[in-house]
Amino acid sequence: MAERKKREKKIAEAPVAPAKPRARRKPAEAPAAPAKPRARRKPAEAPAPLPEAPAPLPEAPAAWRTPAPADWPALPVVTGHDHIVAVPIDARSALLYWELTSEGLTRARASLGGAEHGVELILRLYLIGRGDETEIRDAPVGVWLGHRRISFDHDGLRLTAAVGFRAGDGFVGVARSNPVQLPHAGPGSDPVRFVDASGARHPVPAGVETEALRRLSAAELFR
Amino acid sequence: MSLALVVEHHLPFAPGDARAAVAATLGVHLPLLAALRRLETDAVRSPLTVVLSPTALAMLERERDAIRVGVETTLLQADAEVERTRHDAPMHATAVQLRDLLDAHFRLFETLGGDVVAEYRRLADLDRVEVATTTATRGFLPLLQDRAALRGQVEVAVAEHTRHFGRPPAGIRPPACGYAPGCEEVFAEAGLRWFAVAPHGLLDAASPPVFGVFAPVVAGGVAAFARHEGLTREIEAAAAREPTWRLPDTPWRQTGPTPHKALYDAAAARARATELATTLIDRFEGHSEAVRRHMQSPIFLVELEARRDEAAWLIEDLFRRLHARRLEATTPAAWLAGGRLLQETRPAPSSTAPGGHAKALCTPGSEWIVPHLHHAADRLRSLAREGADRRRLAQAARELLLAQAADWPERLHRGDDVDGAVAQLRDHLAAFHRLADGAEESFLAEREARWPLFPALDPQAWGR
Known part of the structure; x- marks a missing residue:
């Protein structure tokens, strides 16, 4: 009892942080799903180089300056240079986000040679599968600042994205993304190599089977 | 054949709010340290790998009086x-x-002088445990992308661990074992010898993994270990559903979704932990026999959640059973010291988060965070290279590290105080930009006082 009183006294004298109620609410609402990109298959080709910027050019029309989405937090996200970034999310999806400046838009528009009708701001995806064939997919975006999640039917694609103007069959990019490799299911086909603690290479030890333990590991993984 | 048991503990940095630190001290550290001390008294080896996050260490250090x-x-x-x-x-x-x-x-707490970190340090100095680290603020590496951002999270974690334990960690278990190509180079630069990856990170590696998950592979000079999913899940299931174990923070047992609640009985829970340990060691021996037909010295890495007394009893009994049966318990660093030949390959991008990749941490409700984090990291790298004021830069780096914590997208995903999480995240990002813009001295001093994290932080990690 004396010990208890001692504890009570000690606690009464010590500062205690006030307890804050912990609010719970439903998960953040997802924005509307983006329009499914249109797929167009083309023969293997390297992405077209982005045009050199002719300068100086007039300012982009105000109509192109779509405001940032309403749910975008009021933080300084505008960096002032044209870019698009690709981030792998899983084996079959990636996040793309981009920012285009009025200068970049104006230069790209001028490169279209003055075409006025049917000009559309799009995301162009260059997808390379295991067969090394490049598939090109376009998706209209319409905004100079945004992010979009793109899903694919196959895993393990190599992806590069560009954002720019499409007019008829022509495309002029304003920015091109980093290339990303989406994860694939199953091991790769690189040769099997062994190293010791010093990093020196060694041949595959005698008697080592290459499949049995992988199968055993996978059985544990999915049982 | 060796069994490596790994427990992880993380606390978000919340100065002034010691509730989580108190719960962790009572629920995680004191039961675990008590078990480790009993094993020490009985001369039973207990090579447990304890992953302590730098923010948890900061909270245990800073909030000692409140704890x-x-x-x-x-x-x-x-x-x-x-x-x-x-x-x-x-x-x-x-x-x-x-x-x-x-x-x-409470008696153990008094014996330790309230300093649980010092007890882990003592046990590590005696080689009775291996203390490993995770990223500085639990930043999820596959979504950070930028090399400078990865370096910041890893090097600050290593420096903070060194400050607490007097020596750098040998290994890192990134949050959710998140791995993307290039991480291994950052780990190697930071002097780490091993890291943890998800099982499918090894199984889907660049070259077929000869030993499956039963041996690490070497990537960029650093060994990548994957956990044994079967044993890990078995322990997870026991922790979640074992009917004799206590429903946390109640006097009731885990009787599941039934109106018939039963009162907790510590003796029954203790006995059940012993039974479970015996079953798990039997299973480990069975698996080992199957694996040893194909290789000589497999290692089984098993992850456990040590969030309650029962988990600490289970860990204690696992070590006692291993000792009694003369089976080898080890840690990743000790196993590597054996100088075995290892396969050299690159793991596949992977994580142990739901879905196996970044999906659970980059949901439609939280993906807006990613561009903010990339822009801020880009800005910090530029400022560090320009040689901006070191003190200002260090605080900006703290704000960025706090914004990079995976806790925010996880809270958004779970619906756990979403407004609070978004407000906190925005506060860190806004402060970062204000400091990067050259905020006035009073603002810098206010942020330093409010978020006094990682005193040894070197902002040059972002500038190299």
């Missing part, structure tokens, strides 16, 4: 509960058991 008050308050509440249930015999018996458990923890 003491919290521990004493909890004990006082347990005393009061014993009094309150005096006329309800079954409830009273449980209340007495819970008070006695807490009392034992």
